[in-house]
Amino acid sequence: MQASIEPFAIVSLPRSGSTALFRLLSCADGVRIAYEPDYGESWKCPTELASYCRGLTNTCQGIKHVWDPNGWPFENKSHHSTLHSLSQSSYWVSVNADLLNCFATVVFLRRRNQLARVLSDLLGQQTNLWGHMPTQPHSLQEVAEYREQLSRQQLQPLDEAIIGWYLRYAWEWETQIMAASDTPTRVHVIYYEDLFSPQLPMSARLQCFCTLAAKLGVQLNPQEPRVQTILHSDAKLNTSDTLARIPNYREISERWGSAEFWPGAATPTGGR
Numbered sequence: 232m233q234a235s236i237e238p239f240a241i242v243s244l245p246r247s248g249s250t251a252l253f254r255l256l257s258c259a260d261g262v263r264i265a266y267e268p269d270y271g272e273s274w275k276c277p278t279e280l281a282s283y284c285r286g287l288t289n290t291c292q293g294i295k296h297v298w299d300p301n302g303w304p305f306e307n308k309s310h311h312s313t314l315h316s317l318s319q320s321s322y323w324v325s326v327n328a329d330l331l332n333c334f335a336t337v338v339f340l341r342r343r344n345q346l347a348r349v350l351s352d353l354l355g356q357q358t359n360l361w362g363h364m365p366t367q368p369h370s371l372q373e374v375a376e377y378r379e380q381l382s383r384q385q386l387q388p389l390d391e392a393i394i395g396w397y398l399r400y401a402w403e404w405e406t407q408i409m410a411a412s413d414t415p416t417r418v419h420v421i422y423y424e425d426l427f428s429p430q431l432p433m434s435a436r437l438q439c440f441c442t443l444a445a446k447l448g449v450q451l452n453p454q455e456p457r458v459q460t461i462l463h464s465d466a467k468l469n470t471s472d473t474l475a476r477i478p479n480y481r482e483i484s485e486r487w488g489s490a491e492f493w494p495g496a497a498t499p500t501g502g503r
Contacts, residue, residue, distance in 0.1 A: 236262070236448045238284075239293040240331065243340035244401060245303075245310075246351040246469075248423040251461055252340060253295040254369050255440055258458050259451035265294040266365045267304060274305045277329040284333035293334070293447075298327050300397075300404050311356055317396050320404055328411035335417070336447060339409065341402075342423040346487055349397040350477065351469045353389045360384070362468040369461045377468050381476070388479035391486065398487065419446055429464035436462050 241256075241264070243249040253264055265287050273283040287294055297304065300320035301312040331337055342348040355361050362377035363369070409418070425431070425439045437453050440462070444451060451458070460466070471489070474480060 236292045237335040238288040238333075239336035239338060239447055240334040241293065241295045241338045241340060242327075242331070243297060244342070244348065244352070244405065245297055245299060246348045246355065247340050247342045248427050249295055249297055249340055250363050250365060251369070251427060251466070252338070252421075253365070255458060255461050256293075256444065256447070256449055256451075258455050258461075259444070259449045262293075262449055262451075263291040265291045267297055268294055270305060274326050274330070277332075280329055281333050284330070288334075292449075293336075296330060298323070298405075298408070300401060312353065312393050312397075314392060314396065317393070317400075320400070324404065324407050324411050327408045331408070331412040337418045338443065338447070339405075339418055339420045340423065341405070341420065344424065345398055345402065346394075346483075347469070347474070348423075349394055349401075350389065350474050350480075350483070352397075353393065354381075354386075354469065354474070354477065357387060357389070358384050368457065369466070371460065371463060371465055374466060374468055378473060381473060386476055386478060389477055389483065391479070391483065394483065394487070417446070419443060427462070427467065429467060433459075433462060433464070 241249055241252055253266060256262055257264055268283075268287060270280065270283060273279040284294070299307075299310065299312070300323065301307050301310070301316040302319065302323060303310045305323065305326060307316055358381065360377060360380055363373060367373070421439070421443055426436055428436075437458075440458070441453050477483070
């Protein structure tokens with residue numbers, strides 16, 4: 232049995248590892264997390280949004296919320312990024328900040344390698360292949376199936392103007408959301424690379440996850456087979472090989488660097 236867990240929200244941009252973290256925490260007995268809730272029209276009023284979130288936390292310990300400057304998940308239900316949708320990004324700062332105010336604890340999941348994140352996200356938008364079924368348990372077969380399905384797709388070039396927008400503004404956009412919210416009781420910033428990078432030994436990734444789980448008050452066995460599978464070094468969906476299939480990947484690499492060894496992957500700075 233779990234001790235009392237204060238309501239928490241896992242928040243991140245797409246392709247930052249939020250589904251894997253959702254699955255990791257869901258391995259704990261008695262922990263339920265609402266997966267990317269449909270807020271309906273409640274987001275238009277902070278009071279109604281707070282009421283909706285209270286309803287969620289009556290049956291769940293937390294939620295997984297993926298935000299995007301393009302308006303997802305409140306509007307832009309197709310999750311398709313255009314320069315027009317991104318030009319409205321400032322509007323969504325206060326809406327997402329209102330959501331954070333509904334939770335005692337926020338797990339803020341970020342990805343240092345922003346180029347790999349953006350390419351993976353835009354690839355998903357183009358193909359509608361996201362590589363996971365949240366209602367199904369994680370397995371390495373899921374990764375193989377995703378790559379096989381992707382191999383059958385005739386990929387189109389990615390819009391370099393969209394890539395440039397995300398690399399320049401998305402990091403600061405997230406920072407603005409955190410600044411606009413009432414300071415939550417606890418904010419835990421965690422990086423994708425510290426949890427899921429195959430360059431790190433399993434012991435280091437496990438330690439990172441266990442530290443976070445303890446901060447949330449979630450009790451679980453790190454040797455649980457499901458935990459080991461999710462953190463496995465082969466569990467990553469998109470590798471440099473899959474991204475290299477993007478027709479203009481060479482041009483993208485010449486302009487911003489390799490997605491595998493992007494200069495921004497080591498040390499994040501605001502507003503890149």
